[in-house]
Amino acid sequence: HLATSLPLSSERDNLRPRIDLIVFIIDIKSKYSLKNVEASLAHVDASFFLGKVCFLVTGVGRVNYCSIETNAIWKLRDIYCSPMLYCELELEGIRVATAQRLLRMLQICAGHIPGVSALSFGSLMRSSEDE
Amino acid sequence: MDETVAEYIRRTVLKIPRDEMKTVLQAWGFLSEAQLQTLNFHQTKDKISQEVVQLCEDNSADIKQAAVLDIIYNHVYPNKRMWSVYQMSKSEEEMDFFDLTDFKKKIKRRLQTALKNVTINFREYEDNAIWIRIAWGTPYKKPNQYKTSYVVYHSQTPYVFISASVIRSTLPLLCQALVVASNYHDIREMELRSHCLNSLKDIVFKRYSQTFQTYYPRPLQERNVTSENVDLRIIQENKNEKERILRVNREVFGDGPQPKLEFAQYKLETMFKSNPMLDVSDIKEPFRCLVKFSSPHLLESLKSLAPAGLADAPLSPLLTCIPQKRRNYFKVKERKGFFPESFVSP
Numbered sequence: 368h369l370a371t372s373l374p375l376s377s378e379r380d381n382l383r384p385r386i387d388l389i390v391f392i393i394d395i396k397s398k399y400s401l402k403n404v405e406a407s408l409a410h411v412d413a414s415f416f417l418g419k420v421c422f423l424v425t426g427v428g429r430v431n432y433c434s435i436e437t438n439a440i441w442k443l444r445d446i447y448c449s450p451m452l453y454c455e456l457e458l459e460g461i462r463v464a465t466a467q468r469l470l471r472m473l474q475i476c477a478g479h480i481p482g483v484s485a486l487s488f489g490s491l492m493r494s495s496e497d498e
Numbered sequence: 499m500d501e502t503v504a505e506y507i508r509r510t511v512l513k514i515p516r517d518e519m520k521t522v523l524q525a526w527g528f529l530s531e532a533q534l535q536t537l538n539f540h541q542t543k544d545k546i547s548q549e550v551v552q553l554c555e556d557n558s559a560d561i562k563q564a565a566v567l568d569i570i571y572n573h574v575y576p577n578k579r580m581w582s583v584y585q586m587s588k589s590e591e592e593m594d595f596f597d598l599t600d601f602k603k604k605i606k607r608r609l610q611t612a613l614k615n616v617t618i619n620f621r622e623y624e625d626n627a628i629w630i631r632i633a634w635g636t637p638y639k640k641p642n643q644y645k646t647s648y649v650v651y652h653s654q655t656p657y658v659f660i661s662a663s664v665i666r667s668t669l670p671l672l673c674q675a676l677v678v679a680s681n682y683h684d685i686r687e688m689e690l691r692s693h694c695l696n697s698l699k700d701i702v703f704k705r706y707s708q709t710f711q712t713y714y715p716r717p718l719q720e721r722n723v724t725s726e727n728v729d730l731r732i733i734q735e736n737k738n739e740k741e742r743i744l745r746v747n748r749e750v751f752g753d754g755p756q757p758k759l760e761f762a763q764y765k766l767e768t769m770f771k772s773n774p775m776l777d778v779s780d781i782k783e784p785f786r787c788l789v790k791f792s793s794p795h796l797l798e799s800l801k802s803l804a805p806a807g808l809a810d811a812p813l814s815p816l817l818t819c820i821p822q823k824r825r826n827y828f829k830v831k832e833r834k835g836f837f838p839e840s841f842v843s844p
Binding site (some may be wrong): 368369370371372375376379397399454 | 549732734735736738739740807808809
């Protein structure tokens, strides 16, 4: 399900399946994008932040067009204790690789991988980032 | 043939892209078809231009023919120059019968009386456009063929498109000559400038697809599902919002292509409105600042902002009013209580 912002419209509640993973996409070239994500985060139930939320920062290939401070997005990652992925959507190779990573995360969050829970995976991602 | 004329022709020919050289020279009509056949357009432009100069030498070209070649070049490639739009006005509404010969005579007389040395050439085109090329000199110096002004005048309209030369002092004289020759009283510069002459004409003559205010909501048109959205596994949660944005955008910009402008400039003279916590509220003077938007195609990029998610729809009327108001230079003053618009024409 693609949405431009949260909260989701309530009229479609009964049509929606269970939500296993929320990926917030931030375009590093647009301050508007960051503001939108920050506003939407307020509408997410706290239980999602136990491994079912992930940030995807796009546009990282074009360093000259950066509109957002990296500190600002790292702050977001730290406050919400959620993993942050970086990618460049314009390059097919990276796009496909990122999609595969997200798919893998989704499988874990949906409980399809025995022995790994969303929470344990999330903390695994976090500890590897801190190195 | 004069050396300066030869050099001028050579340089003008060099400006033309190689693929178009034959067409432009044919439009010029100074070299015969037989002569054009002798030219080898597959060699370097340098060599071609030298051969052309040789042929012109054989035909004894003078500055008049060279000037005509220059007008044709600028007519084919008008976007190399910056054009400004001027509007003439007269007090009586009567439409005088436009006499082309009289017009040309008056312009020549006016300019030649003021500055003895000017080269003036006219060329008329099918769309009622009169192109005037003026190379400026002084009473003591021959005209400089490289510092030229171009005027495009549509005789059925009060509008004149001028690409002025770098010699700024010639502009008032030129404007005066135009007003007198065309039987108007006054001329003023509109705040509209661009490299794309055709787009300026589109805006001024209202030839682009405009939007019309409708008071009845138009039914959402059923569009054919485009192949890009066929994957049914992707569900758009904000379909309504996306459709609203597209509809609002369409109402503001219309369906057709936008006229091509390269920039919009806003001179702000507004009071600084800041967070009351910051201690700048005691500034009583208006905050002066210049905001310039530039783009290879400004209006198309504004049109694509909301659908791309980069701005809210509808956009600020300061941006969307550009074609309707026929200007891309604005002065934004403080909103006074009574008037709904916050910008005032200078």
